[in-house]
Structures are given as C-alpha cells and as structure tokens.
Amino acid sequence: MNRLDRFFEISARGSTLGAEVRGGLVTFIAMAYIIVLNPIILSSPADVEGNSLQFAQVSATTALAAGVMTIVFGLIARLPFAFAAGLGINSFLATTVVGEVTWPEAMGLVVINGFIIVLLAVSGLRRLVFDAVPMQLKLAITAGIGLFILFIGLVDAGFVSSTGLASPPVGLGAGGMGSISTVPTVAFVVTLLLTGVLVARRVRGGILIGLVAGTVVAVVVEAIWDLGSAQDRAGGWSLSVPQFSGSPFAFPDLSLVGEFSLTGSFSRIGILAAVMLVFTLVFANFFDAMGTFTGLSREAGLSDEKGTFPRLRSALIVEGAGAAVGGASSASSNTVFIESGAGIEEGARTGLANLVTGALFLAAMFVSPLASIVPTEVAAAALVVVGALMVSQVRHIELSEFSVVLPVVLTVATMPFTYSIANGIGVGFISWVVVRSGAGKAREISPLLWIVAAGFVVYFARSWIENLMAV
Numbered sequence: 001m002n003r004l005d006r007f008f009e010i011s012a013r014g015s016t017l018g019a020e021v022r023g024g025l026v027t028f029i030a031m032a033y034i035i036v037l038n039p040i041i042l043s044s045p046a047d048v049e050g051n052s053l054q055f056a057q058v059s060a061t062t063a064l065a066a067g068v069m070t071i072v073f074g075l076i077a078r079l080p081f082a083f084a085a086g087l088g089i090n091s092f093l094a095t096t097v098v099g100e101v102t103w104p105e106a107m108g109l110v111v112i113n114g115f116i117i118v119l120l121a122v123s124g125l126r127r128l129v130f131d132a133v134p135m136q137l138k139l140a141i142t143a144g145i146g147l148f149i150l151f152i153g154l155v156d157a158g159f160v161s162s163t164g165l166a167s168p169p170v171g172l173g174a175g176g177m178g179s180i181s182t183v184p185t186v187a188f189v190v191t192l193l194l195t196g197v198l199v200a201r202r203v204r205g206g207i208l209i210g211l212v213a214g215t216v217v218a219v220v221v222e223a224i225w226d227l228g229s230a231q232d233r234a235g236g237w238s239l240s241v242p243q244f245s246g247s248p249f250a251f252p253d254l255s256l257v258g259e260f261s262l263t264g265s266f267s268r269i270g271i272l273a274a275v276m277l278v279f280t281l282v283f284a285n286f287f288d289a290m291g292t293f294t295g296l297s298r299e300a301g302l303s304d305e306k307g308t309f310p311r312l313r314s315a316l317i318v319e320g321a322g323a324a325v326g327g328a329s330s331a332s333s334n335t336v337f338i339e340s341g342a343g344i345e346e347g348a349r350t351g352l353a354n355l356v357t358g359a360l361f362l363a364a365m366f367v368s369p370l371a372s373i374v375p376t377e378v379a380a381a382a383l384v385v386v387g388a389l390m391v392s393q394v395r396h397i398e399l400s401e402f403s404v405v406l407p408v409v410l411t412v413a414t415m416p417f418t419y420s421i422a423n424g425i426g427v428g429f430i431s432w433v434v435v436r437s438g439a440g441k442a443r444e445i446s447p448l449l450w451i452v453a454a455g456f457v458v459y460f461a462r463s464w465i466e467n468l469m470a471v
Contacts, residue, residue, distance in 0.1 A: 001017075004017075007078070008078055008350040008351055008352045009078065010349075010350050010352065013302070013349040014349065015348070015350060017352070018347075019346070019347030019348065020348055020349070020350055020352040020353045021353070021356050022346050022347060023343035023344065023346040023347050023349075023353040023356075024080070024343055024348060024353035024355065024360070025208065025343075025357075026207050026208045026342050026345075026346040027080070027082050027337075027339065027340050027343030027346075027357045028082075028356070028357045028360040028361065029208070029211050029374055029379060029382070030339040030340075030343070030382045030383065030386075031066075031082060031339045031340075032379070033156075033239060033240070033374075033376050033379055034062060034084045034085055034087075035059055035062055035063050035066075035361075035364055036059070036240055037087070037239060037376075038058060038059070038062045038084075038332065039053075039056075039058035039059040040055070040239070041087075041090050041091055042090055042093070042094055042330075042331075042332060043055045043058055044094060045095070045098055045099075046098075047098040047099075047102045047103045047106070048098065048099065048100060048101055048102060048268075051103060053330065056253055057253045057254075057330075058256065058330065058331065060252035060253050060254055060256075060365050061254060061256050061257060061329040061330055061331040062084070062085055063252070063364045063365045064252070064257070064329060064331070064361075064362070064365055065084075065085065065325055065326050065329045065331040066084040066085070066331075066334060066358070067358045067359070067360075067361030067362035067365075068358070068362075069325055069334045069358075070083045070084075070354050070357050070361060071355055071359070072321075073315070073322070073354055074350075074354025074355050074357075074358065075354075075355075076311075076314050076318050077311045077315040077318055077351060078350055078351035079296075079297075079302070079309070079310070079311065079315060079350070079351055080300065080340060080343055080344055080348035080349060080350060080351065080353040080354055081292075081293070081296050081315070081336045081337070081340045081354070082336070082337050082339070082343070082354055082357045082358070083322050083334045083336055083337060084335075084337050084361075085326055085331050085333065085334055086285070086326075086333050086334070089110070089284055089332055090332035092284065093110070093332055096277075097109065097277055100265075100268070100269050100273070100277075101264065101265040101268055101269060102261075102264065102268075103259075103330065104260050104264065105268060106265070107327045107328070107332075108261040108265060108327065109274065109278055109281060109327070110260075110281060110323060110324075110327030110333050111262060111323075111324045111327035111328055112262060113281035113282050113285055113323050113324075114285075114323030114324025114325070114327060114333065115320075115324055116278070116282050116320075117282060117285055117286060117316075117320030117323055118320035118321055118324070121313065121317040121320050122317060124313075126286070126290075126316045126320075127312060128448055129290070129452055130293075130308070130312065130316075131306065131308065132446035132448040132449045133290075133307070133429075134432070134444075134449075135305070135306065135307055136397050136404050136407075136408060137407065137408070137411060137428050137432060138294045138298075138307040139307075139393055139394065139396055139408075140394070140407070140408040140411040140412055140428060141290075141291045141294050141425060141428070142294055142295040142298045142299070142390055142393045143391050143412050144291075144411050144413075144415040144416075144424045144428075145291055145294075145295040145390060145421060146295065146386070146387045146388070146389065146392075146393065147387060147412055147413075147415060147416050148338075148387070148416045148419075148421060148424070149338050149341070149383050149386060149387040149390070150384050150388060150391065150416075151387070151416040152380075152383055153381065153382075153383030153384035153387060154384060156376050156377070156379075156380040157184075157188035157189075157192075157377045157381070158173070158185040158188070158377065159172070159173070159180070159185055159188060160172065160176075161173065162175075162176055163175065163176030163177075164176070173185065174234075174235075182234075183221055183225060183227055183235065184218075184230075184235075184236070184375060184377040187217055187218050187221060187375070187378060188378065188380055188381055191211070191214030191217070191377075191378050191381035192381040192384055192385070194213060194214070195209075195211070195214075195381050195382065195385050196385060198210055199345070199385055199389075206346075207342055207345055207385060207386075208346055210381060210382070210385075211374065211379065211381070211382055214378035214381060215242060215373065215374050215378050218237075218242040218374075218375050219242045219243065219373070221242075222237070222241060222242050222243050227241075229241050237375045237376070238375070238376045238377065239375070239376045240373065240376060242374070242375045242378075243373070244373070249366055249367055250366065250367070251366065252365040252366060254329075256329065256331075257328070257329045257330070258328060258329075259330050260327055260328055265277070272469050273466070276462060276465065276466055276469075279458075279462070280459070280462055281333070283422060283426075283455070283456070283459045284420075284422045285320075285333055285335060286422075287421065287425045288335060288420075288421045288422050289316075289319045289335050290425070291421045291422075291424070292336045292337070292338050293312075293315065293316075293319075293336060294307055295338065295390055296336070296338070296341055296344060298393060299344050299345070299390055299393075300344045300348075300349055301349075302349070319335060322334035322335055338421075339383065341386040341389070342382045342383070342386050345385070394408075394412070401439070402439075403435045403436045403438075403439035403441060404436075406431060406435055407432040407436070408428070410424075410427050410428055411424050411425065411427060411428030411431075412424070414427045414428070422459075425456075426453075426456035429449060429452055430453045430456055430457065432449070432453075433445055433449055433450055434453075
C-alpha cells in the first residue's frame with residue numbers, strides 16, 4: 001500500500017484508496033454509454049464500397065481500446081482522466097470520411113493523425129501551444145466544456161430536443177414541444193434532483209449514490225411498464241433498456257483489430273484531399289483534448305496558476321497514442337473524456353482511478369449485456385451535475401475589459417451551440433487575437449497564438465478550400 005501511495009501520490013493529492021476506487025467506478029458509469037453509442041454511429045453508414053462495420057465488433061473494440069488507453073494513461077501520466085472513442089471524430093468519420101474512402105482507409109487516416117499528434121507532443125510544440133493560451137481563455141474553455149457536457153446531458157435525457165424548426169431550434173421535452181412527456185425523461189429529472197441534493201449536502205459518494213438509485217428506479221419502471229427502446233416505440237429508453245435479458249456474458253469479437261490501411265486513401269482520393277482530411281482530424285483531436293485536459297485538471301485542483309498540471313508532456317504524448325490505437329482497432333480515435341469529471345467530483349485525483357475505470361472497460365467486453373443496464377437518461381444526470389460544477393469556474397475570470405469579455409463569451413457559447421470543443425477554442429483564439437490587438441494589447445499576445453488562430457481560420461474554411469481544390 002505504501003508503494004501504491006507513493007507511485008500514484010494518493011496522499012500527496014489529498015485522496016484515499018476508497019475515493020480513487022469510487023471515482024473510477026463513477027467515471028466508468030458516466031462513460032459506459034460509449035460502448036453502445038460508438039458502434040451505433042460507426043456501424044450505421046456504409047463506406048464508399050458499400051461495406052459496413054458490425055455493431056458487436058465495434059462494441060468489443062471500443063471497450064478494448066478504452067480499457068487499454070485508460071490504464072496506460074493512468075500508469076504513465078498518473079492522472080484520473082479516462083479515455084474512449086471521441087464523439088466528434090467518430091461522427092466526422094461516419095458522416096464525411098467514409099463517403100470518400102473505405103472504413104480501413106478511414107481508420108488509417110486516424111492512425112496517421114495519432115502519429116502526427118505524438119510527434120507534436122514529443123517535439124514540445126504541443127506544450128508550447130498549451131502554455132501560449134492566456135489563463136482567461138483556459139478558464140473560459142473549462143466553463144465552455146462544462147456548459148457543453150451539461151447540454152449533452154440534457155439532450156441525452158430527452159429534456160431538451162430539436163423542434164425541427166428554424167426558430168426555435170430546440171425546445172423542452174420530446175420534439176421540443178414544451179412538455180416532459182416520457183417516463184425515461186422523468187427518471188432523469190428524479191435522478192438529477194436526487195444527485196443535486198446529495199452533492200449540495202456534500203454527501204460522500206453523492207454522484208455514485210444518485211446513479212445507482214436512478215438505475216434501480218429505471219429497472220423497476222421498466223419491469224412495470226415495459227417501455228422498451230425508443231427505436232421500437234415512442235417514449236422508450238434512448239439507448240440502453242434497463243433490464244436483464246439472456247446471459248450477462250458474451251465473448252468479444254476482436255476481428256476488427258488491425259483492419260486499417262495507411263496509404264489506401266491517398267491513392268483513392270488523391271494526396272491533397274487526404275491531407276485535408278488528416279488536417280481536420282488533427283485539429284479536432286489536438287484542441288478537443290487540450291480543452292478537456294484544461295477543464296479536468298482545473299476541476300481536480302491539479303493545475304497551477306498558469307493552467308498546467310503534473311506530467312503534462314507525458315499526458316499529451318499518451319493522448320496522441322490513443323488516437324493511433326483507436327484507429328488501429330477500428331474504434332475511432334481514442335481521447336481523454338470529459339465525463340472523467342464525474343469521477344473527479346467523486347474524489348478521484350490520481351491514475352489509480354484510471355486503473356479501475358480501465359479494468360471495468362476490459363471486463364465490459366465480456367459482460368456487455370450488464371454494461372447496458374444503466375440507461376443513458378440516468379447517466380445524463382451525472383453529466384448535468386458535473387457540467388454545472390465546471391461552469392462555476394467562470395467566477396475566476398476577470399471580466400472588467402470587454403476585449404476579454406467577448407472572446408470568453410464566444411468560447412463558452414460556441415462549444416454547446418456547435419456541439420464541438422474544438423470549434424469553441426478556435427472561435428475563442430481568433431476573437432482573442434483580433435479584439436485584444438484592436439484594443440492595443442497586441443504585445444501581450446504570444447506569436448504562437450497568432451499562428452494557431454491562423455490555422456483555425458484555415459480549419460473553419462476547409463470546405464471552401466476543398467471545393468477550390470476540386471475545381
């Protein structure tokens with residue numbers, strides 16, 4: 001135990017073995033939906049040759065990659081930040097990339113993206129970019145991510161949904177009709193209020209208690225009303241139906257591991273088009289992770305006055321490796337998950353929590369039926385609570401100058417409104433260098449921040465650039 005304490009710095013960070021185990025468990029519960037959601041996203045579309053990925057295979061490799069990378073990160077970086085397939089990149093692959101290339105070729109681009117990020121981290125450039133970001137923007141990124149995951153929780157629970165109209169684009173309840181009309185959403189509200197009270201009263205294990213209680217209620221509700229899945233009937237559970245059916249064990253099919261092509265996309269669509277796809281992946285991966293690292297380290301109380309945290313360089317290198325591992329296993333790029341904040345709020349402060357989360361992901365390959373018992377609506381309550389806690393970081397930002405206010409507000413607002421951390425960071429960077437310079441503060445801006453802002457201009461204009469290249 002003493003060796004474990006010294007290696008992970010448990011006591012030094014004010015944590016305990018129980019808090020780490022509990023935090024790791026809560027993080028897994030908050031993230032377990034990815035085992036279901038990632039294969040839904042990746043197995044839905046056919047690639048350019050008409051081939052599709054199989055749900056069960058993607059689910060198995062999703063759990064495998066998440067488990068391995070979470071444990072590796074915990075051992076090397078010794079931080080309580082768990083890994084899994086990034087939702088922004090897997091959606092980009094499914095909606096854009098496989099319309100031009102095959103699935104193995106798409107995953108090959110993800111692997112290349114990972115190699116590039118690792119090289120940027122090893123060279124120190126990624127750390128330089130991280131350090132060049134002013135503290136006001138780092139805090140804004142934290143608050144923006146908090147608002148983003150709060151919004152994700154509300155959407156996942158069906159509390160907020162699209163109206164299908166130009167205005168208003170979203171509304172309360174199913175179909176944005178202004179009314180809570182489904183039992184799963186009511187289960188979310190009950191879980192959210194219970195968890196909120198527990199956290200407000202500083203009950204140890206409050207989030208975990210709320211999740212367990214919400215799941216028990218959901219299982220009882222399903223046993224009484226047999227709501228089923230929303231895919232089968234209106235008013236059902238969105239992803240996971242909280243019930244036991246059949247054997248809880250299933251042997252994983254890992255045949256997708258190694259099914260990628262590094263060069264196929266370049267010969268199929270040309271070098272320039274392939275490079276633009278890689279550029280998009282790198283930018284999204286690079287800055288999504290940077291923003292998440294900033295938010296989580298701040299929430300865990302591990303960052304210093306400049307926003308940096310212990311073993312930052314190792315963390316950045318492993319995160320890049322996660323992208324390559326995710327591509328090599330056909331699970332999509334693996335990156336640090338903002339849902340780790342649920343475990344951090346539960347007390348996790350070290351990489352020991354990651355060992356718990358990672359082990360549960362590996363176990364989930366064999367007990368995938370059990371992983372689906374916690375419905376998304378219940379897990380969403382934890383996201384809303386954690387998001388609210390992260391948004392509170394905005395109180396530390398000095399907002400006396402409008403040249404700070406505008407970039408901060410744009411950063412915070414763009415993340416949830418565009419459903420992208422990278423978009424929020426990009427808008428924040430561009431507005432910061434332009435508005436602050438116009439206000440006579442140009443000398444305070446790092447030259448590297450100007451370069452990154454210019455890169456984001458290219459990133460936001462990539463569709464226009466691709467059209468020009470196609471002419």
